[in-house]
Amino acid sequence: MATSHPLTPVSRHDLRALLGAQKKAYYRQGIANLAQRLERLDTLFNLLKTNQLAIAEAISRDFGHRAHQATQLAQLFLGISPLIGVLAAGNRCMIKMATHSNHLSHH
Numbered sequence: 001m002a003t004s005h006p007l008t009p010v011s012r013h014d015l016r017a018l019l020g021a022q023k024k025a026y027y028r029q030g031i032a033n034l035a036q037r038l039e040r041l042d043t044l045f046n047l048l049k050t051n052q053l054a055i056a057e058a059i060s061r062d063f064g065h066r067a068h069q070a071t072q073l074a075q076l077f078l079g080i081s082p083l084i085g086v087l088a089a090g091n092r093c094m095i096k097m098a099t100h101s102n103h104l105s106h107h
Helices: 012-031 034-050 050-063 068-088
Strands: none
Touching: 012 034, 034 050
């Protein structure tokens, strides 16, 4: 399974392996407790904060040089809000990148 930077594209095989690992972790560990959920939300926050500019630039290239502020707002409401709910509920997830987000998918 790929262990590269979180924004590096991975193969279908790697995605299947990641999904399999998530399923095994769920069956082994069950639903995450509060401390684990908070840790996962902190990890998400730090990942987004650290990569904020790179994400905004990639989305801007994908969608016609949109202003970074508009990108950040759209990212928060459209892409991240459901993920926050998933992690807060103690679940695991994978995000499928849109086919028209070529730059973001390959960052």
